[in-house]
Each structure stands twice: as structure tokens, then as C-alpha cells.
Amino acid sequence: MxxxxxxxxxxxxxxxxxxxxxxxxxxxxxxxxxxxxxxxxxxxxxxxxxxxxxxxxxxxxxxxxxxxxxxxxxxxxxxxxxxxxxxxxxxxxxxxxxxxxxxxxxxxxxxxxxxxxxxxxxxxxxxxxxxxxxxxxxxxxxxxxxxxxxxxxxxxxxxxxxxxxxxxxxxxxxxxxxxxxxxxxxxxxxxxxxxxxxxxxxxxxxxxxxxxxxxxxxxxxxxxxKRPKEPNSTLLQPNGGTAEGARGSMAANSGYNMDKSDSELNNEVAARKRNFALDEAGQRSTM
Amino acid sequence: MxxxxxxxxxxxxxxxxxxxxxxxxxxxxxxxxxxxxxxxxxxxxxxxxxxxxxxxxxxxxxxxxxxxxxxxxxxxxxxxxxxxxxxxxxxxxxxxxxxxxxxxxxxxxxxxxxxxxxxxxxxxxxxxxxxxxxxxxxxxxxxxxxxxxxxxxxxxxxxxxxxxxxxxxxxxxxxxxxxxxxxxxxxxxxxxxxxxxxxxxxxxxxxxxxxxxxxxxxxxxxxxxKRPKEPNSTLLQPNGGTAEGARGSMAANSGYNMDKSDSELNNEVAARKRNFALDEAGQRSTM
Structure with a gap:
């Protein structure tokens, strides 16, 4: 992998x-x-x-x-x-x-x-x-x-x-x-x-x-x-999410070839929102 | 704050x-x-x-x-x-x-x-x-x-x-x-x-x-x-980024009122890309 x-x-x-x-x-x-x-x-x-x-x-x-x-x-x-x-x-x-x-x-x-x-x-x-x-x-x-x-x-x-x-x-x-x-x-x-x-x-x-x-x-x-999320998890489906999110997620799972510029933003967003995130079946460990 | x-x-x-x-x-x-x-x-x-x-x-x-x-x-x-x-x-x-x-x-x-x-x-x-x-x-x-x-x-x-x-x-x-x-x-x-x-x-x-x-x-x-990023940091500007990213970042900085559905994705993207991210002047600690 x-x-x-x-x-x-x-x-x-x-x-x-x-x-x-x-x-x-x-x-x-x-x-x-x-x-x-x-x-x-x-x-x-x-x-x-x-x-x-x-x-x-x-x-x-x-x-x-x-x-x-x-x-x-x-x-x-x-x-x-x-x-x-x-x-x-x-x-x-x-x-x-x-x-x-x-x-x-x-x-x-x-x-x-x-x-x-x-x-x-x-x-x-x-x-x-x-x-x-x-x-x-x-x-x-x-x-x-x-x-x-x-x-x-x-x-x-x-x-x-x-x-x-x-x-x-x-x-x-x-x-x-x-x-x-x-x-x-x-x-x-x-x-x-x-x-x-x-x-x-x-x-x-x-x-x-x-x-x-x-x-x-x-x-x-x-x-x-980290172990990648399960691809078939329903929680992974963008529910009202955006193309950016979906593209980012897929790119991340298929070779991590995203540009750096927007990673900062996602990084920030993720950090701020992590508390709210329903962990995928509680299977993702976050520090 | x-x-x-x-x-x-x-x-x-x-x-x-x-x-x-x-x-x-x-x-x-x-x-x-x-x-x-x-x-x-x-x-x-x-x-x-x-x-x-x-x-x-x-x-x-x-x-x-x-x-x-x-x-x-x-x-x-x-x-x-x-x-x-x-x-x-x-x-x-x-x-x-x-x-x-x-x-x-x-x-x-x-x-x-x-x-x-x-x-x-x-x-x-x-x-x-x-x-x-x-x-x-x-x-x-x-x-x-x-x-x-x-x-x-x-x-x-x-x-x-x-x-x-x-x-x-x-x-x-x-x-x-x-x-x-x-x-x-x-x-x-x-x-x-x-x-x-x-x-x-x-x-x-x-x-x-x-x-x-x-x-x-x-x-x-x-x-x-975490301490929020400096709002005037040039690295924070979405450079080829998307409306989703910008909205997410702003929402995150002004009350964390985003919906949960896309937070999972951003979370994942951020985790996968963190290694690539140029930290804002090296000021953001990440575990």
C-alpha cells in the first residue's frame, strides 16, 4: 500500500x-x-x-x-x-x-x-x-x-x-x-x-x-x-460536502499528490472541527 | 476569544x-x-x-x-x-x-x-x-x-x-x-x-x-x-484553493459552526497532507 x-x-x-x-x-x-x-x-x-x-x-x-x-x-x-x-x-x-x-x-x-x-x-x-x-x-x-x-x-x-x-x-x-x-x-x-x-x-x-x-x-x-478510512464507510460519503472535499479525500487516498496551498486550510478546518466530527464508527484515532 | x-x-x-x-x-x-x-x-x-x-x-x-x-x-x-x-x-x-x-x-x-x-x-x-x-x-x-x-x-x-x-x-x-x-x-x-x-x-x-x-x-x-493561525499570514490565503476551504476556515475561526458531514473529509485530507503542509512560519504545532 x-x-x-x-x-x-x-x-x-x-x-x-x-x-x-x-x-x-x-x-x-x-x-x-x-x-x-x-x-x-x-x-x-x-x-x-x-x-x-x-x-x-x-x-x-x-x-x-x-x-x-x-x-x-x-x-x-x-x-x-x-x-x-x-x-x-x-x-x-x-x-x-x-x-x-x-x-x-x-x-x-x-x-x-x-x-x-x-x-x-x-x-x-x-x-x-x-x-x-x-x-x-x-x-x-x-x-x-x-x-x-x-x-x-x-x-x-x-x-x-x-x-x-x-x-x-x-x-x-x-x-x-x-x-x-x-x-x-x-x-x-x-x-x-x-x-x-x-x-x-x-x-x-x-x-x-x-x-x-x-x-x-x-x-x-x-x-x-494513520490507517486510511474504510472506503465503503457511509460516513465517508460527502453529505452536502463539496467537490473539493471529495477530490481531496480521493487524492489523499490514492497517492497524496495534492498541492500544498489548500492543505493549510483543510488542516485548520479539521483541527477546529475535530471535536464535532463523528468518527467513522469510532475507528479513527485522533490525537 | x-x-x-x-x-x-x-x-x-x-x-x-x-x-x-x-x-x-x-x-x-x-x-x-x-x-x-x-x-x-x-x-x-x-x-x-x-x-x-x-x-x-x-x-x-x-x-x-x-x-x-x-x-x-x-x-x-x-x-x-x-x-x-x-x-x-x-x-x-x-x-x-x-x-x-x-x-x-x-x-x-x-x-x-x-x-x-x-x-x-x-x-x-x-x-x-x-x-x-x-x-x-x-x-x-x-x-x-x-x-x-x-x-x-x-x-x-x-x-x-x-x-x-x-x-x-x-x-x-x-x-x-x-x-x-x-x-x-x-x-x-x-x-x-x-x-x-x-x-x-x-x-x-x-x-x-x-x-x-x-x-x-x-x-x-x-x-x-490550538491557538488559531494568524489571520494576516500570507500562507493562510487560499492560493488556488476553493470556496469550501475558505468558508471552512472562516467559519472555523468565527464560531466553529460548520456541519459535521464534511468535517470527516477535511479531517482525512488534513491528516494525509500534513506532512506536506508548510506550517505558517513554523508556528503551528502538530501532533
């Missing part, structure tokens, strides 16, 4: 996949090489599932779920299929996040460590609860067929906004978690402040996760990389 | 100001009531300027600087004045951030504590460096009159994106800082894990800062709350 800035998109997408994948690998190396490994026995081995599952699900998979509509190769797939993939990836991330919470609560309870006292735990639990609410509301409103278009149009900007705020909050929570783990885990003689290999390694993991978030945020906020 | 959703904007703005102000107050109470107070002698009193200056400048003032173009009461002010205020607020925030770094390096050096070993310090220093580069490039390209419009148009989306990523990164860094300080500062008998008042209080500060960031992010990403 034709797409503006296709090669830049591809470069950023591959970078995001690489950095995200590397984050997961770094987390695995951290717990397997520098820490005690993995297990499910209440010890540190069980705790170690916490970072592994969260970086895999809540960072990497959630990040991919956020940009899945923007993959141009999926634009010929039905919207319903893409919504299902978006919801499915987020559901997988949610399940991994819940198992990750079980792991840490289990580990704390077995070892008599109090739960929910740190800022990391407060923000993290809020993020998980908001994520589940987002998943549920998204499923009911956007995936099930019964919600009225007006409700979808009203909730779509909120859904997009919440998704990005939750994603950013998750990244902040992971960075707090890395900080906590390094301070608690690294004690004399290899204190965090003596630049031990584990500290430098886990700091680098933190940077990777930050870069991953920044890449996803760039990809998802470029208006020209 | 007329503005879509004026009362919602006002409510969110007042909330943001309140939450931001409360964050600064909480930080002051933290260092003055729970900690050692403020001073400039290399001790903890000097360290304490670090959180106070960063929450004041790098969180609160930076947040206000981000949304300053969106205050409808400023829409009659010249764009140059608003740019100066935007740049000025960010410059103040940068100066406070630098003093905050001096405070912590001073304190570390006097007490023989290593610098730059933690993820908090890595991410924080990267954020400050990016912020200074952003400030400098913004000053040269958007405030000084010599940059060509094409450069401004090219850099504006990057400027907006970088600004938001830096702001989010700063918030994540502050949350890591709160975490570090509570773990290091609270030792037996009042360990962080026993829910001491200071821990609960500083956790609440972390939540306030997160809410502040979320409010600013909502305000700055609503397209209908």
Missing part, C-alpha cells in the same frame, strides 16, 4: 522492534545471569518473573499493540480483524502483567516483605487497573458491534489518550522498578554506587525501554501514518 | 495549576518538615534544593510553558510575544534544573558519594542535555527571524514531539528520584516498607506529579484548543 514516508516508517518500526526485543533479552540476561534465575517457589526465582513478564508484556507487547493499525501491510485487512489483533495483544499483555503481580505478591508474602508501600507499587497498580478498565471499555465499545457511533466517536480520543498515558506510566513504573531492584539487590561489596557490571547493565536496560517508548510515541503520533 | 469546550479547558487548566502548585508545596513540605531543610553548605540541606528546584522548574514551569499557546486569553497577543514567553519559561526551567544539578553534585562531592551511577542520574542528565538542545534549537529556528519557513515547517513536529518526550522523561526521572530518596533516606526504625508518614507523603507527591503530567498532556493534544 502507498504510504507517505514509507522508508522512514520502516526504519523506525524495525528500530522499535529491535530495541523492544533487546529490552526483553536484557531483562532475561539480568535475571538469569546476574540474578538467581527463574522459578515458581516463592523465592527470588519467582520474583524474577516480575520484570521478565512486565517488560515482555506490559512494555514490548503493549507497544506493538499501540502501533498495530499503522502497519501499512495490514491496511487491506478488515478493520474487525485489526481490532481483534489490537485487543488480543493487549489482553495478552494484561494477563502477563497480572501473573507478574502474582509473582511479586507471592514472593513478598513468603518472605514477610510488606506489599504496596513503594511509589513503584502504587503507580504500577494504578496502571494495571487503568489498563484493565481500558481493555474492558475498549472491548465493549469498539469491538462489540452494539455501541452507537456517537459513543464511539466520543470515547475514541479518550481511548487513544488513556492508552498513551498508561503506556508512558508503565515505562516510568519500570524505571522505578529497575531503580528499586538495583538498590535493594546490590549490597556491599558490589554496591550500586561502585558501578558494578549489573548496575551498568540494568541502567542500560532502562535506557533501552525509554528509547522503545520514544519510538512508539513517534510512530503513533504521525498523522500521515 | 471563542473556544470550543471553553469550560472544560478552564476546568482542566485550573486543575493542572492546582495540582502543579500542590506538587511544589508537597516538595517543600517534604524537605522542610520531613527532611533537614534548605541551605547551601554541601550537606543534605544543599541536596534538598535538588527536588525543590526540579519539581518547581522542570515539572511545573515546563508544564506551563508547554500549554502557554493554548490559553485563549493570549490569542490576541502577538505570536512573537507568546514565543518569547514560551522560550522564557523554558529558559527559567533550564536554569533551575542546572542549579539543581549543581546542588546534587556539590553534595555528593563534599560527602564522597559517587556521581552518575544510578539510572535516575543517567536518564536525568540525558533529559537536561536534550532540554538544553531543544531550547537552543527552538531559539535559533523559531524565535530568531532568520530561519527559512521550510526549516521551521520541517522542525516543528520534531520540536513538539521532543518537548513532550522530554517532559515525560523528566516526570519518570522525578519518580525514580523520589524512589531513591525514600529508600536511602528512610532507614530503620522508620524504614520505607513500614509505611512511615514520610513515605506515604512522598508517594502522594509522586502521584500528584503524574496527574499533573497527564493533565498537561490532555490539554496540549486537543486539536480544538
Amino acid at each position: 502507498a504510504m507517505e514516508g514509507y522508508w522512514l516508517f520502516l526504519t523506525l518500526l524495525v528500530s522499535a522492534l529491535l530495541v523492544g526485543f533487546l529490552s526483553v533479552i536484557f531483562t532475561l540476561v539480568w535475571v538469569l545471569h546476574y540474578r538467581e534465575g527463574l522459578g515458581w517457589d516463592g523465592t527470588e526465582l519467582e520474583f524474577n518473573w516480575h520484570p521478565v513478564l512486565l517488560v515482555t508484556g506490559f512494555v514490548f507487547i503493549q507497544g506493538i499493540a499501540i502501533i498495530v493499525y499503522r502497519l501499512p501491510w495490514t491496511w487491506k485487512c478488515s478493520k474487525l480483524l485489526m481490532k481483534s489483533i489490537h485487543a488480543g495483544l493487549n489482553a495478552v499483555a494484561a494477563i502477563l502483567a497480572i501473573i507478574a503481580l502474582v509473582a511479586v505478591f507471592d514472593n513478598h508474602n513468603v518472605n514477610g516483605i510488606p506489599n504496596m508501600y513503594s511509589l513503584h507499587s502504587w503507580v504500577g497498580l494504578i496502571a494495571v487497573i487503568c489498563y484493565l478498565l481500558q481493555l474492558l471499555s475498549g472491548f465493549v465499545v469498539f469491538l462489540l458491534p452494539w455501541a452507537p457511533l456517537s459513543l464511539r466517536a466520543f470515547l475514541m480520543p479518550i481511548h487513544v489518550y488513556s492508552g498513551l498515558v498508561i503506556f508512558g506510566t508503565v515505562i516510568a513504573t519500570v524505571l522505578m522498578g529497575v531503580t528499586e531492584k538495583l538498590i535493594f539487590g546490590l549490597r556491599a561489596p558490589a554496591s550500586y554506587s561502585t558501578f558494578p557490571p549489573e548496575g551498568v547493565f540494568a541502567n542500560s536496560l532502562g535506557l533501552l525501554i525509554l528509547v522503545f517508548g520514544a519510538l512508539i510515541f513517534w510512530i503513533v503520533t504521525r498523522p500521515q501514518w | 471563542a473556544m470550543e469546550g471553553y469550560w472544560l479547558f478552564l476546568t482542566l487548566l485550573v486543575s493542572a495549576l492546582l495540582v502543579g502548585f500542590l506538587s511544589v508545596i508537597f516538595t517543600l513540605v517534604w524537605v522542610l518538615h520531613y527532611r533537614e531543610g534548605l541551605g547551601w553548605d554541601g550537606t543534605e540541606l544543599e541536596f534538598n534544593w535538588h527536588p525543590v528546584l526540579l519539581v518547581t522548574g522542570f515539572v511545573f514551569i515546563q508544564g506551563i510553558a508547554i500549554i502557554v499557546y493554548r490559553l485563549p486569553w493570549t490569542w490576541k497577543c502577538s505570536k512573537l510575544l507568546m514565543k518569547s514567553i514560551h522560550a522564557g519559561l523554558n529558559a527559567v526551567a533550564a536554569i533551575l534544573a542546572i542549579i539543581a544539578l549543581v546542588a546534587v553534585f556539590d553534595n555528593h562531592n563534599v560527602n564522597g558519594i559517587p556521581n552518575m551511577y544510578s539510572l535516575h542520574s543517567w536518564v536525568g542528565l540525558i533529559a537536561v542535555i536534550c532540554y538544553l538542545l531543544q531550547l537552543l534549537s527552538g531559539f535559533v529556528v523559531f524565535l530568531l527571524p532568520w530561519a527559512p519557513l521550510s526549516l521551521r515547517a520541517f522542525l516543528m513536529p520534531i520540536h513538539v514531539y521532543s518537548g513532550l518526550v522530554i517532559f515525560g522523561t523528566v516526570i519518570a526521572t522525578v519518580l525514580m528520584g523520589v524512589t531513591e530518596k525514600l529508600i536511602f533516606g528512610l532507614r530503620a526504625p522508620a524504614s520505607y516498607s513500614t509505611f512511615p508518614p514520610e513515605g506515604v507523603f512522598a508517594n502522594s507527591l509522586g502521584l500528584l506529579i503524574l496527574v499533573f503530567g497527564a493533565l498537561i498532556f490532555w490539554i496540549v493534544t486537543r486539536p480544538q484548543w
Whole structure:
């Protein structure tokens, strides 16, 4: 499919996949090489599932779920299929996040460590609860067929906004978690402040996760990389609209070869009116 | 000035100001009531300027600087004045951030504590460096009159994106800082894990800062709350444009009373063409 800035998109997408994948690998190396490994026995081995599952699900998979509509190769797939993939990836991330919470609560309870006292735990639990609410509301409103278009149009900007705020909050929570783990885990003689290999390694993991978030945020906020509207949508038909509008829309969908002069105006008009716009079945995300 | 959703904007703005102000107050109470107070002698009193200056400048003032173009009461002010205020607020925030770094390096050096070993310090220093580069490039390209419009148009989306990523990164860094300080500062008998008042209080500060960031992010990403284009801009004149475009633009600027049917089309056209649009003197931020 034709797409503006296709090669830049591809470069950023591959970078995001690489950095995200590397984050997961770094987390695995951290717990397997520098820490005690993995297990499910209440010890540190069980705790170690916490970072592994969260970086895999809540960072990497959630990040991919956020940009899945923007993959141009999926634009010929039905919207319903893409919504299902978006919801499915987020559901997988949610399940991994819940198992990750079980792991840490289990580990704390077995070892008599109090739960929910740190800022990391407060923000993290809020993020998980908001994520589940987002998943549920998204499923009911956007995936099930019964919600009225007006409700979808009203909730779509909120859904997009919440998704990005939750994603950013998750990244902040992971960075707090890395900080906590390094301070608690690294004690004399290899204190965090003596630049031990584990500290430098886990700091680098933190940077990777930050870069991953920044890449996803760039990809998802470029208006020209949005999935095009469904051509057969009734809402797309100009209803009292003008030839300019129709020509513009078609040109936009068939190669983006419009002149620049009137794009400014449309840009302005669109921005001013976006609040009123009935989103096409609530399927178009707008920032 | 007329503005879509004026009362919602006002409510969110007042909330943001309140939450931001409360964050600064909480930080002051933290260092003055729970900690050692403020001073400039290399001790903890000097360290304490670090959180106070960063929450004041790098969180609160930076947040206000981000949304300053969106205050409808400023829409009659010249764009140059608003740019100066935007740049000025960010410059103040940068100066406070630098003093905050001096405070912590001073304190570390006097007490023989290593610098730059933690993820908090890595991410924080990267954020400050990016912020200074952003400030400098913004000053040269958007405030000084010599940059060509094409450069401004090219850099504006990057400027907006970088600004938001830096702001989010700063918030994540502050949350890591709160975490570090509570773990290091609270030792037996009042360990962080026993829910001491200071821990609960500083956790609440972390939540306030997160809410502040979320409010600013909502305000700055609503397209209908953008500052309108300058009416006398030559780029606004329809150059080979159509009556639809002109009518739409005028209607949008004088009360947003257009019908919904064609807004979808314009929306789509604008999104597809935004990449091509020469931004009016690079003054219009687009996400």
C-alpha cells in the first residue's frame, strides 16, 4: 500500500522492534545471569518473573499493540480483524502483567516483605487497573458491534489518550522498578554506587525501554501514518460536502499528490472541527 | 476569544495549576518538615534544593510553558510575544534544573558519594542535555527571524514531539528520584516498607506529579484548543484553493459552526497532507 514516508516508517518500526526485543533479552540476561534465575517457589526465582513478564508484556507487547493499525501491510485487512489483533495483544499483555503481580505478591508474602508501600507499587497498580478498565471499555465499545457511533466517536480520543498515558506510566513504573531492584539487590561489596557490571547493565536496560517508548510515541503520533478510512464507510460519503472535499479525500487516498496551498486550510478546518466530527464508527484515532 | 469546550479547558487548566502548585508545596513540605531543610553548605540541606528546584522548574514551569499557546486569553497577543514567553519559561526551567544539578553534585562531592551511577542520574542528565538542545534549537529556528519557513515547517513536529518526550522523561526521572530518596533516606526504625508518614507523603507527591503530567498532556493534544493561525499570514490565503476551504476556515475561526458531514473529509485530507503542509512560519504545532 502507498504510504507517505514509507522508508522512514520502516526504519523506525524495525528500530522499535529491535530495541523492544533487546529490552526483553536484557531483562532475561539480568535475571538469569546476574540474578538467581527463574522459578515458581516463592523465592527470588519467582520474583524474577516480575520484570521478565512486565517488560515482555506490559512494555514490548503493549507497544506493538499501540502501533498495530499503522502497519501499512495490514491496511487491506478488515478493520474487525485489526481490532481483534489490537485487543488480543493487549489482553495478552494484561494477563502477563497480572501473573507478574502474582509473582511479586507471592514472593513478598513468603518472605514477610510488606506489599504496596513503594511509589513503584502504587503507580504500577494504578496502571494495571487503568489498563484493565481500558481493555474492558475498549472491548465493549469498539469491538462489540452494539455501541452507537456517537459513543464511539466520543470515547475514541479518550481511548487513544488513556492508552498513551498508561503506556508512558508503565515505562516510568519500570524505571522505578529497575531503580528499586538495583538498590535493594546490590549490597556491599558490589554496591550500586561502585558501578558494578549489573548496575551498568540494568541502567542500560532502562535506557533501552525509554528509547522503545520514544519510538512508539513517534510512530503513533504521525498523522500521515494513520490507517486510511474504510472506503465503503457511509460516513465517508460527502453529505452536502463539496467537490473539493471529495477530490481531496480521493487524492489523499490514492497517492497524496495534492498541492500544498489548500492543505493549510483543510488542516485548520479539521483541527477546529475535530471535536464535532463523528468518527467513522469510532475507528479513527485522533490525537 | 471563542473556544470550543471553553469550560472544560478552564476546568482542566485550573486543575493542572492546582495540582502543579500542590506538587511544589508537597516538595517543600517534604524537605522542610520531613527532611533537614534548605541551605547551601554541601550537606543534605544543599541536596534538598535538588527536588525543590526540579519539581518547581522542570515539572511545573515546563508544564506551563508547554500549554502557554493554548490559553485563549493570549490569542490576541502577538505570536512573537507568546514565543518569547514560551522560550522564557523554558529558559527559567533550564536554569533551575542546572542549579539543581549543581546542588546534587556539590553534595555528593563534599560527602564522597559517587556521581552518575544510578539510572535516575543517567536518564536525568540525558533529559537536561536534550532540554538544553531543544531550547537552543527552538531559539535559533523559531524565535530568531532568520530561519527559512521550510526549516521551521520541517522542525516543528520534531520540536513538539521532543518537548513532550522530554517532559515525560523528566516526570519518570522525578519518580525514580523520589524512589531513591525514600529508600536511602528512610532507614530503620522508620524504614520505607513500614509505611512511615514520610513515605506515604512522598508517594502522594509522586502521584500528584503524574496527574499533573497527564493533565498537561490532555490539554496540549486537543486539536480544538490550538491557538488559531494568524489571520494576516500570507500562507493562510487560499492560493488556488476553493470556496469550501475558505468558508471552512472562516467559519472555523468565527464560531466553529460548520456541519459535521464534511468535517470527516477535511479531517482525512488534513491528516494525509500534513506532512506536506508548510506550517505558517513554523508556528503551528502538530501532533
